Amino acid sequence: MDVDLEAAVVRQGDLVRALKEQSAPKQEIDAAVTVLKDLKVKLAAKEAASAQVKNFRETVTNVLKRRLFFVKSFKIYGGVAGLFDYGPPGSAVKDNVLSFWHQHFVVYDDLLKVDCPCLTPEAVLKASGHVDRFTDLMVKDVKLGDCYRADHVVKDFVKDALEKDPRMPAAQKEDYARTLASLDDFTADELGAKIKEYGIKAPDSKNDLSEPFPFNLMFATPIGPAGLLQGYLRPETAQGMFVNFNELLLYNGGKLPFGAAQVGQAFRNEISPRQGLLRVREFTLAEIEFFVDPVDKSHPRFGSVADLEFFLFPRSQQVNMSAPLKVRLGDAVAQKIIDNETLGYYIGRTYLFLTTLGINKERLRFRQHLANEMAHYAADCWDAEIECSYGWIECVGLADRSAYDLEAHSAASNTKLVASRNLPEPILVEEFRPVPNRKQIGICFKADQKLVLESLEKLSSEEVVEMVAKLESAGEAPLHSDSTDKTFTIKKGMVDKQVTKKTKDKESFTPSVIEPSFGIGRIIYCLFEHCFDTREGADSVEQLNFFRFPPVVAPVKCSVFSLVQNAGLDELAQSISVELRRAGLAVKTDITGRSIGKRYARTDEIGIPFAITVDSSEGGVTVRDRDSKEQIRVPVEQVTQLLTDLSAGNKKWKDARCAYPAHTSSDKTDEDKTDE
The missing domain is CATH 1.10.287 (Helix Hairpins)
Structure with a gap:
């Protein structure tokens, strides 16, 4: 409404x-x-x-x-909210989307792909902020203990009230409208006040609700049989790339920029999953972390996407209640609507990825985060939003996260996660190293002497200066051992400093990261809706459903039929199927006696783009295009190469139509004819 x-x-x-x-x-x-x-x-x-x-x-x-694209998980046991299984065509579409993502991003941009565990120690997610801040506000039925997401309870109550009472006073309607518009910004106290003001009860029992409180969405699990190491199922795949930064930088020859990529399962313990495949508890993410020098965020390939034009929804347009703008990407970056070239590059590549999959470009927009949505450390953030029957759905997040992630893990792990750049001119710098008094340290620390000496050697120049200053002023200073997590007290006289001068031609810095994060399940659901279509059957009464999947994501590339049940035709159909499978194409063979029209309709309904009908044992076969229903005659020896080219996108249907003669109705493969 x-x-x-x-x-x-x-x-x-x-x-x-x-x-x-x-x-x-x-x-x-x-x-x-x-x-x-x-x-x-x-x-x-x-x-x-x-x-x-x-x-x-x-x-x-x-x-x-x-057609078993997806089904509720554990259905025979009643199912579990927010968990779904992909069936054969659905899992094939998912595999094809991920395969194309790998080709489009990992291969094209030479990204460093990794595969990290789903189980993540608490220390990692503590540093990233997930342990403290990865929450939604929840309320409970005070009698039964049933849990509900607080903003959903308020939203559902308000929408239900508006639908049931069209004669509601205007002032109340306006109040409800303001509440709906502000829900995302409400604090726990503000949500609790609205629940009391509106007299909202538990949706199922009508009992009173508790005050809203934060609920962490991560699945907690102990690691190891003793349960001494707390862990979580990862809520995203990004952290594995951040903690491996040093190794990846070394693998890349110490050079920036470079990108890491990971595809895998992530887990979020949604309070009240809804909207089918759009909000689930286990899902697939495909994420990129592109590391750049913060003083140079240009991208060498930005020119390849600069001329793309598509809908941008900048912050200014949203604040002014204006519509999205169709903007040339190069202009958006030049005018600083988009902060930098690397972020703009990945916005452009994401647009090409989604539209090639089959997303309608008129129902795709890139929305900039409002000021209250932006993290304090972020330089710029955009969401690729796709319109479907549920409204505008965020499917890809694209953010310039500055240096926050690497700095957070550096501080928490006491490990430098930095790169280096050449200085314009070499400079002379002083470096300080610790000079330990081994005799005093040995007398004081005995068995821990070696550990103390090793910890002193790991101190940076700045830390040495700070320690010696503390020893002079306070007479003692703490020394932490990373390997044992012990802290020793160093006394005056145990450590002095030595200064050396050296020429420095490089300087260290913490890279910024540009992060495109793809919610694969959400993209796939929107793709299902965007590719769905209907048309009249042969009798002009029945409505036939079909999916207009582009060949790159279609679950099966081609179906192979014999027009009539005949040993010779069936054998040729099977032979063609084998050749197509050898060429790497997924094929569905149907040599049943059903009418050819019904067989076409069944394969159209799962989105198979092409069909081969064997209607003669010599001279050629008929190839049909799903969307136009046009048919051409192709020699048997050429059909595998043609279907390979069509499925890979190397040729379009119009190219095939120009290269081969059209099928004529006398060949009896028309969709309204039945088998003889």
Whole structure:
């Protein structure tokens, strides 16, 4: 329901009634009535469109479940909310999306791909901030203990109230509209106040609700049989790339910029999963961490995407309640709408990735984070949002996270995660090294003498100066051992400093990171909706469902039929299928006696882009295009190469149509003809 439009209808209706009660001039009343009628027409159109969208979603979901694209996990045991299994066509689409992602990003940009464990020690996620801040606000049924996400409880109550009471006073409607618009910004106290103000009860039992409180979304699990090491199932894949930065930098020859990539499962213990595949508890992420020098965030390949034009939704447009803008990417970066070239480059590459998959470019936008959404350390953040029946859904996050992640892990682990750059001119610098009094250290620390000496050797020049200064002023200073987590007290006279001068031609710095993060499941669901279509059957009565998957993501590339059940035709169909599989193509063979039209319809419904019909034992076969239903005649010896080229995108259907003669109806492979 459009809350703003509904409120406008109520306000205008109140105005008309007030004018009539005041015996206002007929002309003034008529004008107000005209405005009211126009608003009602607009509201009716909005409601009809909303119902149509809901019906569309149900139709798509029914087809996806019936053809086993996905199914609720552990269904025979009642299922678990937020967990789904991909069936054969669904898992094939997912594999193809990930394969294309690997080719489009990892191969094209020469990224360093890693594969890290899902189990993550608490120390890592403590440093990243997930242990303390990765939370949603939750409320509980005070009697039964059932848990609900607090903002969802308020949102559902308000929407339900608006739908049930169209005659609600305008002031109350406006209050509800403001609440819906502000939910994401509410604190726990503000959400609790709204729950009390509206008298909201537990959705299932109607019992009272607790005060909202933060709930950490990570799945906790002890590591090891004794349970002494606390761990979590990772909520993202990024941390494995950050903690391996030094090794990756060394592997890359010590040079920046470079990117790391990882694809894998992530886990979030959603309080109340909803929206099907869009919000789940276990999901696949594909993430890139591109490390750059913070003083130079240019990208050598930015020119390859600079001329792309697509919808950007900058912060200024959102604040002014204006529509997204269609902008040339190069201009957006030049005008600092997008902060830098590397972030702009990955926005452009993401646009190409999504639209090649089959996402409608008119229903794709890149929305910049508002000031209250931005982390304090971030330089710029954008979301690739795709419109589907649930509204605009964030499917890819693209952020310039500055140096926050590497600095956080450096501090927590006492390990330098830095790169170096050449200085314009060499400079003379002083370096300080510790000079230990081994005799005094040995007398004082005995068995720990070696450990103390090793810890002193690891001190940086700045730390040596700081320690000696403390010894002079306070007579003692702490010394921490990273390997044993012990802290020793060093006394005055145990350590002095030695200064050396050296020429320095390089300086160390902590790189910034540009992070594109792809929610693969969300992209796939939006792809299902964007590729779904219907058309009339041969009898002009039945509606046939089909998916217009591009060949690159289609679960099966080609179906192979024999027109009639005939030993010779069946054998040739099987032979062609074998050759196609040897070429690496997923093929579905159907030599049953059903009508060719029904077989086409069944394969169209899972999105198979091409069909080969064997209607003669010599001379060639018929190749059909799913979307246009056009057919061409192709020699048997050329059909494997043609289908390989079409499936890989090396050729388009129009190229094949120009290269081979069209099928004529006399060949009896028309979709409205039955087998003889």
